[in-house]
Structures are given as structure tokens and as C-alpha cells.
Amino acid sequence: MAGRPSPKKDTSSNYRKDAQRAEVAAETQRLKDYLAPTVAGENLFLEDIEIKIAGAHRTVHVVVDLPETESGGVSLDRIADVSRVLSDAMDADPQDDGRPYSLEVSSPGVSRPLTERRHWRRNTGRMVSVSPVRGDALTGRLLEVDDSGITLIPEIAVKKGMKPKQGEKMHLAFDQIAKGRVEVEFAHLEDEPAGEDADGINSTAEEA
Template identity: 30%
Template sequence: MNDKERVIELLQPYLDNDRIYVVDIQVAGRQGGRLKVTILLDSDAGITIDECASISRQLGGQMDEMNFFGEAPFTLEVSSPGVDFPLTFSRQYVRNIGRQLAVTLTDGRVWKGTLDAVEETHIILDVVPEKKSKSQLKKEALLQTEAPIVGPTPVPFEQIQKSNVEISFK
């Protein structure tokens, strides 16, 4: 069992019967110096700073007591993923319905639009047309490329490489 799996196992009692879920765990600096354990947690209603601090204190104390990394010193950081962190679970997509997303597909295309719905196997993204210059439009017409995807479009989860919420200050 690697460090990440061991941390997940220790975290289970603090996840409030899966109300809180693990988004990511990173353990860095294993060779020699101070280790840094970063845990990103979230919930369907969001997670508070107080909840993160409480879990950090309890988990950190437990890890200290059991000499989790032997004699190696470590820093534990528990927080929520920031808005710049990619969406990875359908639960995260549900919380972001109505927001603007940039979705990178496994074939490299990037679709931007409003997240309309989340289904079991896919999301519905209301894709906005990409703004192109007249020269780009003319070139595409000459090359007879396929028509761009526009409007409500189902995007299967297995075709999503990465999704980020687009922040707008308009």
C-alpha cells in the first residue's frame, strides 16, 4: 500500500459518511527533506475552512502518533480545490451547473460553454461558437473543415481530458 492509499484509509472516519470526498492527495519530497502532504477535499455543498482545519488537526495528530512516515518530518495541508483546479468527479460538475466551462477533449479540441446538465455518463455543455477572424473563417471554408459544434451538446465523461470553470468578472 503506497502513501496515498494509506492516507485515504486514515481519512475515512473524517469524511462524514461520504458527505465529504477526496478530490486529490499528493505526497511530495519523499527523499530526504521534509515531506509535504496535500489533501484536497470537497462536498456537494462545499467545504468550509473550519472543516478543513478540524480534519487537518485530527488527521495530523493521528499521523504523528503512529509515526506515519517514520522519523521523517512532514507538513500536512488540507484544503478545498480552488476554482482553477480541474473538475474530476460528476459531483463537482453538478455543483457547477450554470457556470462557464472550458472542456478539453481527449482528441485535443477545446469546447467552451455553459454547463447545462450532468447525467450519469455525460454532461450537457451549451457550446458557444469560437470567435474567429475573417481570414480564419475563409481558410476553413477553403479547407472544407467540419462545421463547428454549437449549442447544447452531450459530452461523455470518457471523452473529457480536463474541465475547468471559467471565471468571468463581467
Template identity: 40%
Template sequence: MAGPKNERTSSGGSATAEAVRRVVAPAVDAEGLFLESVSATRAGARSVVRVTVDLPEDAVGSLGSDALDAVSRAISAALDADDVVRGVYVLEVSTPGTSRPLTELRHFKRARTRLVTLSLVDGGEAEGRLQDVVAGTDGDELVLEDGGRFPVATVRQGRVEVELKRVDDADLGDDDDDDDADDAGDARTQEG
């Protein structure tokens, strides 16, 4: 999920990813989110600052557009207050999305309830709905819905499989229009 792109002008010093990370981390923490990555690059006459945020590892689900908007505003304010980026810059705030490879324990924890494909160290592959990440006898284990268990040490990486809406979650035309109206109120469209 990509957030808004903001163009700003600053008179501050040269921006490095580490300097930007230092400035934006408290703003991200204050919003109750996890700072996944930061990059600051020069693109012609301006800089591009990209910040990727995620929910904490114990959360299940996706980061909503309202939370993404709020953290974008907080990050922008922090950058403006510290003046860490010199000249004109574009701020892009986004979430990791489903294309992020699952390589860290926190990535797997965030993927709970999702359909995943695991690439194993031995060259094999496993697929299933990731039910949980638990402490096992040989370290942390990934537990699939079908009962399969895979020690994290045996997994080279994983990936979330994009699913069309599951039938059991789909709105099949029931008469509960009040719930539909509430759900529609939570949708937000953002343009970059």
C-alpha cells in the same frame, strides 16, 4: 483554497500515501467531505503530507475556510493518534481549486454553475456555463446553459474558467447593509 500548514513530530513508521490515506479517510468522511488525493513525501529531515479535500459531488459551491479548518484539525488528530508518519512532518490540507483539470464525472458535477471550457475528443472545444450533468441515451451528458449537450465520453477534459465577479452577483451599493455585515462575518484569512 489552501489550508493551514502544521508541523508535527511523530515517532511512527515510514509514511506512504496509502497508509496516510487509510488513516485520514475516516476523519475526512466524518466532516462530510470527499478525500480527493493524498501524498506523503520526504523533504530533507522532514516529511510533507499533502491532503486535498472537496465537497461531495452533489454539492454546488466552494468549500469554506471554516470547514477547511475543521477538517485540517480532524486530519491532524487522526495522524497524531495513529502515528503513521515518522519524525517531523508538515501537514498541508487544501482544496483542488479551479486549476484542477476536469477529468472525472465527479469533477464535472462539482463544476455545475461554473463557466467551463471543454476539450473534446474530436479536437474541438466548447465553452459555456455548466448547468447540469444528466443521464442521457449514450451515458452521462454535460448540459451547458445555452442548451448544448455533450456526452461525457466525447469530452477529453474540461477546465473551470476563472471569472471576475459577475455583474448580477456584484454589490452595486444597495442600501441593504445588514446583508453585507453578515457576508463579511463569513470571510476568513488563512496563512500557510
């Protein structure tokens, strides 16, 4: 008995999705190049840009961070200031196609994965968890970051209710680290901006 023919895939729909993804990727990179000097002029670092398209409307989410030489989080005042200059820059963008947009500006917050050298440097002195390429994950105090890797004092697990013990200072090369993140400590909460981490901080500018 002959089987039923397989339904044809909607290649036109897939083509449109692929074309839109390519368009968004190209526009994201263009805006990164265009807006990075504006963010740097506010003594901040352009961490990332994400663009979402709904019909004719765009949402442009810009993530900014402090330079790696500064500690703490990006304050609400600095978010508001950089939001204003970014809005002005986008209004004056000579390559903008005129579509309406919403601008959202935030800082990454402590939940941001540590994926770049500057991320580690920004968090020197904090407790971090590290998953090595080989071996068990460990948690420790980040002491130093150099060109080759990180130096930390690991915490040794003890019985519940006992104060953690510290191990010997150790160095991990960047190519030995699979992933890392900051461990939130109550002693460092004052360093973070108010809100839901810093991801809830945003300023929106609507353009017709």
C-alpha cells in the same frame, strides 16, 4: 580509432530513487485509506494526498473538497476544522513510523482540471471549457451531469465587444471528453475561498 567507453550509470542511485518512489506511493495510498473516513466525518471528500520527503522530514499535503451535492468552495473555517481532526488522526496513526512531518490541508480551487464525474457535478451551473477527443474546444454553461456525460449550452464566438451568443443545448459523453476546466467568472468569485484560488489555504502541524 577506438571511441571512449560510455560512463557507467549509477545504478545504486537509480535504485534508491525507485525504492523511494515506491515507498511514497505505498504510503500515499495507505494514508488515503486511513484518512478518508476522518475527512468524510467532517462532511468533506478526500480529493488527494501528496507526500514529499526531505531527509527525515515529510510534508503531507491533503486536498479536500465539498461533497458533489454541495456548491461553492471549502471555507477557511472548514479547512481549519478538518486540519485539526486530520492532525489528531495522524498523531494516533498506529502504523506511523514516528518521523516528523508537516501537515498541509487545502481545497483544489477552480484551476483543478475536471477529470472525474464528481468534479463535473460539483460545477453544475458554471461556465466550463471542454476539449473533446475529436473536434474543436468549446466553452459553455454546464447544465446537467448524468451517468453518461454532461449537458451544456455552448457559447458561439462573436466579434470583440459583443455579447456572446448561445448555441443549442448539447450532450457530450464522458468518453468523448479529453479534458475540461472551469472558466472563472466574476459573478462566481464569491463562491471561492479567499486566497490564491484555494491552493494557498493551508494549515500546518509540526510533529517532533
